[in-house]
Amino acid sequence: MAATLKDVALAAGVSIKTVSNVINDYQHIRADTKQRVMEAISELGYSPNLSARSLRSGRTGVIGLAVPELSLSYFAELADSIIKAAERRGLKVLIEQTGGDRAHELEILSSPRLQMTDGLLFSPLGMSNEDADHLNVSFPLVLLGERIFGGPTDHVTMSNVESARAATAHLLSKGCRRIAVVGAHEGEVIGSAGLRLRGYRQALEEAGVPFDPRLLGYTTLWHRSNGATSMRQLLESGVEFDAVFGLNDTLALGAMRVLQEAGRRIPDDVAVIGFDDLDEGRYSLPTLSTIDPGRDEIADTAVRVLQERITNREGNVPPREFEARFHVIERESSALPG
Template sequence: MHDVAAAAGVSVKTVSNVVNDYPHIRPATREKVQRAIDELGYRMNLSARNLRQGRTGIIGLALPELSLPYFAELADSVIRAAEDRGLVVLIEQTSADRQHELDVLTSERRQLTDGLIFSPLELGPDDADALKVPYPIVVLGERIFGGDWDHVTMNNVDGARAATQHLIDRGRRRIAVIGAHAGEAMGSAALRVLGYQTALAANGIPFDPDLVIEGGLWHRATGADCVERVIASGVEFDAVFGLNDALALGAMHALHAHRIDVPGTVAVVGFDDIEDAAYASPTLTTISPGREQIAATAIDVLMARIAGDTEPFRRVIADFSLIERESTAP
């Protein structure tokens, strides 16, 4: 920095103001300093700057399971958004285990990070006190609402309602919903089933509990098993709403195995718009929940808290859209 100052004929403080993008600098001075920076190949020592500011430049991202395509693609979106803002992401997998989720919040690794983006699957409202941590945190998902933390999530109810309405608009009346979680009062499964029920009611279609098929973790194998069970039960259905794309893709595999035409006999819709959805056969109609918006918003909110923002805690619901593809073609 002293070399740049000497080459530009300015003070070291002026060089510091330029590289830190201080706004009140004359354009001619900024240009002169930037030219010296380019000629000398100067690069800011980010480690030294972060140490002075009491920061590491690293944020944590704790996700349930990277083998689930949605979370893998979400991690990719977060990493790219962080890189655009000069941050590094430390990823931790909790394996959808309650104790692992609690351990992430108190881990010594938190000393390495300036803040945490956290997506719990097993914690619930009774665990709200665990999220009262002494560092910036942004919570994703639907497990815990209304606490003293920032929350970025997707519109599960309206997205599921739109997916179900799309099937109804295609003339389907016996819509099986797969991947439900019995007894769940809060969470993506409960909210998406609520959206499904809302669409049925709005169209005067009776709710049939036999068409709500329970499943565990939302993998392709779970979706295939759900369809196998509904076929074996003899319950008539003309559409399948997979509560995520992996379930829907597994459902289509099982339907193909039984030589049931998709979408002719059974239409299929998913939720999440993972990359595989666009390359399935047939391609999968799905709800895009605003993954890029979720990632960018979570990063920006976390950065603001790291910088000392004391505004009231935010709850941001991302926009969604219906992506129509071949699995529901008329």
């Protein structure tokens, strides 16, 4: 049986509360008392019972992270960054997988199991802007991702439009004029696809390059196979293009594979850029140019903001929006003379 404050108090010949005070670094304790308590603690191998502590204090020191799936590399790397950021702030992370399913996401927002945590970092995929009301919850919540904007909570996201514009501008600067897109979503306005497509069109417009809807490859999911399928359809459609903007790296990698099978050289015949800066793109053949969306900054900001909300629960701070800084990363897949 684990030792409790009571055991330590008995061993040190002081009251329970004094031991508690020692543990919590209370100022006014005589040096020798402190000494005796410390010895008793280490002798009994005492360590505080966190359930009791959180019952009393209302805090658990654990935050929840809800993501679609860890087997999607982007979310695995995001979770990695978030766990590290949380560790720096003395927090643990409990991960919940939603499968990107709207019903499951809504369920998590009302699940009592979340009481085990002090707050939630929430990255929905199935919910959309009309569901924003569901984010009105009684616990601290920080929203991630690009599915919902202007909701009732703090929101940490990447600069989708600007960075997609930069990615497109990068391809344009290499002399490409017919830039295909892989991963577009029919009629979407917000959401990663909608926003990035908007950046794409802005860049075209700025460069005076006409927009050709035939260059858009639609695909709902963003797995590798979808990138491959979408690219196959573009090739079959016969539309001409000299570059591909994969709306994420996974799509771009799938598309690259099909391009190579079809005998197109990258970057000579077709330049390619992705989005996310997955580790994988660093080792593909060719290595994949991409957008670094500032994942560590997103993780750090999200955890910091959530912790602020947890610490200062009644503060009437209105919801805030944060956008991480991004970078264009040029690798082999777009390394044209320029």
